[in-house]
Amino acid sequence: MVASIEQPVPTAVYAEVQQFYARHIHLLDDGHVTEAVDTFTEDASFLSPPKISEPVRGKEDLLAGFHAAERTLAQSGERYRRCYTMMAVQPQEDGTVHVRSYVQVIVTRHGEVSRLHAMCVCEDVLVRQNGELKIYDRVVTRDDVA
Amino acid sequence: MVASIEQPVPTAVYAEVQQFYARHIHLLDDGHVTEAVDTFTEDASFLSPPKISEPVRGKEDLLAGFHAAERTLAQSGERYRRCYTMMAVQPQEDGTVHVRSYVQVIVTRHGEVSRLHAMCVCEDVLVRQNGELKIYDRVVTRDDVA
Amino acid sequence: MVASIEQPVPTAVYAEVQQFYARHIHLLDDGHVTEAVDTFTEDASFLSPPKISEPVRGKEDLLAGFHAAERTLAQSGERYRRCYTMMAVQPQEDGTVHVRSYVQVIVTRHGEVSRLHAMCVCEDVLVRQNGELKIYDRVVTRDDVA
Numbered sequence: 221m222v223a224s225i226e227q228p229v230p231t232a233v234y235a236e237v238q239q240f241y242a243r244h245i246h247l248l249d250d251g252h253v254t255e256a257v258d259t260f261t262e263d264a265s266f267l268s269p270p271k272i273s274e275p276v277r278g279k280e281d282l283l284a285g286f287h288a289a290e291r292t293l294a295q296s297g298e299r300y301r302r303c304y305t306m307m308a309v310q311p312q313e314d315g316t317v318h319v320r321s322y323v324q325v326i327v328t329r330h331g332e333v334s335r336l337h338a339m340c341v342c343e344d345v346l347v348r349q350n351g352e353l354k355i356y357d358r359v360v361t362r363d364d365v366a
Numbered sequence: 367m368v369a370s371i372e373q374p375v376p377t378a379v380y381a382e383v384q385q386f387y388a389r390h391i392h393l394l395d396d397g398h399v400t401e402a403v404d405t406f407t408e409d410a411s412f413l414s415p416p417k418i419s420e421p422v423r424g425k426e427d428l429l430a431g432f433h434a435a436e437r438t439l440a441q442s443g444e445r446y447r448r449c450y451t452m453m454a455v456q457p458q459e460d461g462t463v464h465v466r467s468y469v470q471v472i473v474t475r476h477g478e479v480s481r482l483h484a485m486c487v488c489e490d491v492l493v494r495q496n497g498e499l500k501i502y503d504r505v506v507t508r509d510d511v512a
Numbered sequence: 513m514v515a516s517i518e519q520p521v522p523t524a525v526y527a528e529v530q531q532f533y534a535r536h537i538h539l540l541d542d543g544h545v546t547e548a549v550d551t552f553t554e555d556a557s558f559l560s561p562p563k564i565s566e567p568v569r570g571k572e573d574l575l576a577g578f579h580a581a582e583r584t585l586a587q588s589g590e591r592y593r594r595c596y597t598m599m600a601v602q603p604q605e606d607g608t609v610h611v612r613s614y615v616q617v618i619v620t621r622h623g624e625v626s627r628l629h630a631m632c633v634c635e636d637v638l639v640r641q642n643g644e645l646k647i648y649d650r651v652v653t654r655d656d657v658a
Contacts, residue, residue, distance in 0.1 A: 234527035235380035242454035246466065299509050301468050301485050303451040305595040308534035320538065322593050324618065326470065326485045328509035334485035339593050339618045339626035363591050363620035381526035388600035392612065445655050447614050447631050449597040472616065472631045474655035480631035 229309050237309050237319055237346070240353045245302050251293075253286040261347060261354045268360035301326040301334075304342070316356065317346040323360070339363045375455050383455050383465060383492070386499045391448050397439075399432045407493060407500045414506035447472040447480075450488070462502065463492040469506070485509045521601050529601050529611060529638070532645045537594050543585075545578040553639060553646045560652035593618045593626075596634070608648065609638040615652070631655045 240259075247256040257279050260266070266282060267275040276285050293300065303324040310318040320343050327337040345357040386405075393402040403425050406412070412428060413421040422431050439446065449470040456464040466489050473483040491503040532551075539548040549571050552558070558574060559567040568577050585592065595616040602610040612635050619629040637649040 229527065229531050231381075231524045231527040232377045234531060235375065235377040235523075238453070239375050239380060239455060242452040242466075245452050246454055301509065303449075303468055303470060303595075305451055305597055306534040306537050307530070308538055309531060320534075322595055324470070324595060324616070326482070326509075328485055330510070332510060334482055334509055336482060336618070336626055336628060339620055363593065363618075363626055364622070364624060366622075377527075378523045381521065381523040384599070385521050385526060385601060388598040388612075391598050392600055447655065449595075449614055449616060451597055470616070472628070472655075474631055476656070478656060480628055480655055482628060 229311060233311060233317065234307075234309050236353065237317065238307060240346070241304050241307070241319075241321070244355070245304065248286070249300055249302060251290050253283065253290055256286060257283045259355060260358075261349065261356045264355055264357065266358045268358070269362070270365050297330045299328045299330075300337075301328075315348065317348075317353070319344045319346060375457060379457060379463065380453075380455050382499065383463065384453060386492070387450050387453070387465075387467070390501070391450065394432070395446055395448060397436050399429065399436055402432060403429045405501060406504075407495065407502045410500070410502055410504070412504045414504075415508070416511050443476045445474045445476075446483075447474075461494065463494075463499070465490045465492060521603060525603060525609065526599075526601050528645065529609065530599060532638070533596050533599070533611075533613070536647070537596065540578070541592055541594060543582050545575065545582055548578060549575045551647060552650075553641065553648045556646070556648055556650070558650045560650070561654070562657050589622045591620045591622075592629070593620075607640065609640075609645070611636045611638060 244256065244259040247259065260279060260282055262279050263277070264279065264282060265275045265277050266272060272285070276282055303326060304321045305324070306322045308320045312318060320341065323340040323342050324336060325338045325340060326334050328334040340360050340362050343359045344355050346353045347356045390402065390405040393405065406425060406428055408425055409423065410425065410428060411421045411423050412418065418431070422428055449472060450467045451470070452468045454466045458464060466487065469486040469488050470482060471484040471486060472480050474480040486506050486508050489505045490501050492499045493502045536548065536551040539551065552571060552574055554571055555569070556571065556574060557567045557569050558564065564577070568574055595618060596613045597616070598614045600612045604610060612633065615632040615634050616628060617630045617632060618626050620626040632655070633653050635651045636647050638645045639648045
């Protein structure tokens with residue numbers, strides 16, 4: 221992600237982005253797969269090594285991937301919570317919004333103590349469609365394998 | 367908590383809610399029990415299984431509960447830090463504000479390494495009284511026992 | 513840090529402060545030492561026991577300290593991510609901005625599971641110089657040694 225010259229971030233955009241991620245992640249972590257996929261654009265790209273080492277492209281493949289991840293979690297009795305912090309929000313001249321965040325992935329197996337599974341950095345390109353923010357491009361890197 | 371139709375969140379409310387939680391949690395974690403209870407309404411309800419398996423109702427009982435929790439912590443030499451992330455803020459038509467957040471509860475025993483004690487979800491109904499936000503209803507669920 | 517009478521925080525300031533910390537911490541954690549030091553004032557003071565038990569004063573000494581910390585990390589093969597939450601932002605009458613935050617310091621050694629290294633509280637005094645926020649005074653305390 222090439223950073224453009226830094227602009228002050230409009231206050232409304234910063235709050236909107238935080239709210240967007242809260243809703244997006246709640247949908248994802250709660251297994252509302254269809255609604256979660258709707259927070260991506262039709263032609264979205266998603267890369268998250270080592271599990272997703274080639275970009276997943278398009279909503280259909282994202283949906284299949286999220287469904288598969290849900291099944292794996294259900295079988296293992298685990299629940300994920302992705303805790304985003306340190307969101308650097310950079311609106312670009314082309315109307316997209318770049319967001320770089322830290323993500324602590326907390327995993328809980330029923331009846332066991334919750335634990336930090338992975339420390340990640342999430343770099344997203346958001347676009348606006350019919351007034352709503354959507355994820356157009358996501359690259360997640362994990363500190364333990366980066 | 368029944369979600370109403372989603373409205374865009376006014377920017378000012380989003381920042382105000384974040385600031386409210388920061389102050390509220392600092393008071394609670396620092397053992398300022400009386401001031402912490404003042405961030406709830408007189409008739410507030412608080413439910414947090416498995417420890418608090420029946421709703422605690424009203425400021426008097428909340429105060430007693432927080433004092434008891436403080437004594438337990440003091441005896442064990444432990445300190446709590448509740449780290450809220452992913453706040454989804456939803457103002458309702460009746461003037462209340464629904465907030466759903468992730469909470470990492472970090473516990474530190476003096477001289478020992480800090481550790482993740484519990485991963486929780488906090489669902490609050492906030493109301494406005496004399497201009498100030500107050501907690502009217504709180505339900506906390508823990509991933510390891512949910 | 514002596515708290516003044518609490519004022520409602522202007523929304524724009526709250527978002528600006530969050531964005532400031534995101535950028536500041538990304539620079540620090542990514543090892544961009546020179547740019548990270550530029551987020552402090554020329555006469556900044558930094559105290560963080562037990563490692564930094566006497567205040568480091570001025571950009572030159574900060575730079576030397578950050579470079580030394582970077583070398584230590586590089587040798588150990590570790591990476592730090594400082595995750596700020598619960599930011600209480602209090603603009604003061606003298607134009608400074610007091611910010612009290614929780615900081616989870618997550619450390620990852622390449623190829624090993626990420627872990628919570630320390631739970632800290634960061635108390636900063638920010639000032640505005642040529643329109644930009646800078647750190648004038650920082651005191652970090654760790655729960656395990658406080």
